[in-house]
Amino acid sequence: MSSSSGQPQFRYTQTPSKVLHLRNLPWECTEEELIELGKPFGKIVNTKCNVGANRNQAFVEFADLNQAISMISYYASSSEPAQVRGKTVYIQYSNRQEIVNNKVSGEVAGNVLLVTIEGVEAGDVSIDVIHLVFSAFGFVHKIATFEKAAGFQALIQYTDAPTASEARNALDGRSIPRYLLPEHVTSCYLRISFSAHTDLNIKFQSHRSRDYTNPYLPVNPSAIEGNLQPALGPDGKIKEPESNVLLAAIENMQYAVTVDVLYTVFSAFGSVQKIAIFEKNGGTQALIQYPDVTTAAVAKEALEGHCIYDGGYCL
Template identity: 30%
Template sequence: YSLNNGTSNGSDSKKLRVEEAPPSRVLHIRKLPNEASETEVIALGLPFGKVTNILTLKGKNQAFLEMGTEEAAITMVNYYTTVTPHVRNVPVFIQYSTHKELKTDAGNQRTQAVLQAVSAVQSGGSPSSDVQEALAAASSPVLRIIIDNMFYPVTLDVLQQIFSKFGTVMKIITFTKNNQFQALLQFSDPVNAQQAKLALDGQNIYNSCCTLRIDFSKLVNLNVKYNNDKSRDYTRPELPAGDGQPTLDPSVAAAFSKDSNSLLGKIPGALNPLSAAAAAAAAAGRVALAGQSGSSGVLLVSNLNEEVSNLRVYGDVQRVKILYNKKDSALIQMSDANQAQLAMSHLNGQKMYGKIIRVTLSKHQTVALPRDGLDDQGLTKDFTNSPLHRFKKPGSKNFQNIFPPSATLHLSNIPQDVTEDDLRLLFSNAGGTVKAFKFFQDHKMALLQMSTVEEAIQALIDLHNYNMGGNQHLRVSFSKSTI
């Protein structure tokens, strides 16, 4: 084996600090357990794209893994910075290598066999080498999901929303077995199933409950006969509901078009099927990530030009600090890492005040408050005792109503004497056009649709907690519904 270094002088690269190595499609993996196999190292990269080469340094417990593209390597590194990778239950470390490619001795037949087997799995074939068993799971597009600690009902729609972040969900069947709620879920591609399992196994759907236990099913194709609240085939909207089952809402059925990718397109901020960087935010709609060790509850938000504390729609904001030397950036401390991940997954890349905002996890664990009298510009605010915290209570119903930014807003706590015209006027004045409005039966809640997602974000920032008189404050959140 030899390494083809991308720099003209090998000694120069040694001066490069480990974390400063520029992106490369070759990744350096350290602290591998002694017994780690090439197959297990390759499996780390499998969900993110094609693996084209591997070099293991057995004596040093290290390996180099070459991905097919630099983009796949970047996605992999971004993901594993928030979710610690493990081989045989041992945490390992992954970083960019200073090498731009690996040159492999073609005589090493075993390595070539392993790579060919991976290739066969990725292209839908079936390997016949000794790595078949280790890679067999990756060739099944069907996951078996068990929900533990199910304190709240988990619907088929919740599962679809969570798992569709990782690829196109084709079919879901839910059932109860051994007094446990279970589901079989089929992706369009085995790689997406592998990625979803990697990101979601062991995570909680709602805070501290509804834990996902995920395995690969031996089935490779599901047979769905009915579209109802127990089973669904997203590729066949015409299926009947079955005896005594509620039929699908026509607008929902219309969304299940033959082009099943179009459903993903209807979810603002939906992830590219292989965008595993955001799989870190496995929130994927509503998942509250179990706090990863070392993960931060502090977000760095950049490209702003207005106040940002309405991140509270995705959790309880504790503190906000606008950076002194960079006024378009702020540190935002959420109450825990779960909420930070959730906010990041939904808000990164959204348009706010005409700018695309960027949301990343900060290296800071907390936002420090200034000493008395030292913050004369008022750049730091403490919201710890704010009455607006929606998520203080563990298992609060509010956790079930967290959705990506959308043009439709859900309004609640509306006084009885407030009319549709009043609310239309209020939201028009926030800057934008109200396209549709619909009161719920009791008139305490309503759906209001703005003409764009950006207008809805602006309206939520301006009008959540708006005083409607008589000390009644309007509650505004994003809705998954359309009018």
């Protein structure tokens, strides 16, 4: 469709459905207006109006699949866009095969989504990929992932229900973009419903859970180690994967090392976004997050093996 150039960065191939998803409708668009728009192509048997955060989206269901296909085909090739009250309306196939009014409206919309990721093992989709996909719709506060009988699932917390609804309407039934998935994953569908939770209780930053509102939350050591096979460099030594987050172990602690001290030291090389300090194996360690890998690499090169204080203290 020609309108896709201005759409969000994630584009999906569409499977035909007799249910069409309409966007950019005028405010308080009525069922009658939608039936009028579809009339040249066939009989509309069901509608769901005023959907989405701005209530400017809708679903219409044709009696027959070919009627829906003819409407999509007509506007894909027509020089005149579909219009309601002079507004250009964008039309695409819905991922639903029918409009089940009682099911959709019977659900209470909340600010937390329950996402089941079908067709993947727990390690296939990282929490960072989930964050990237769902951040396209608004600020994600928290994510918790877990494995249940239903498969690999995630709870995703937004600021409010309209934001969560918008993400659900856009992503339910879709796949995570191919380039964000490992080679062996052939399909990965998102099934999304609203959770009864309103505020997730995240105790650690880890590879299973994140709280993006609390930089001081302790880090679970398993989040750092992972169980990935280490890559070897040309010299045969273990080559660390580069990251925008540095893990600093501080030795010979004669003085207390606080978040403020670390902030001062590491800010010399660039903007420090987050710092977490934790005790591990009897020593003190810290995670320092920069906006990009380059800044982190410069700081690592400059600081590794040096001391914060003269006399060899806090190495």
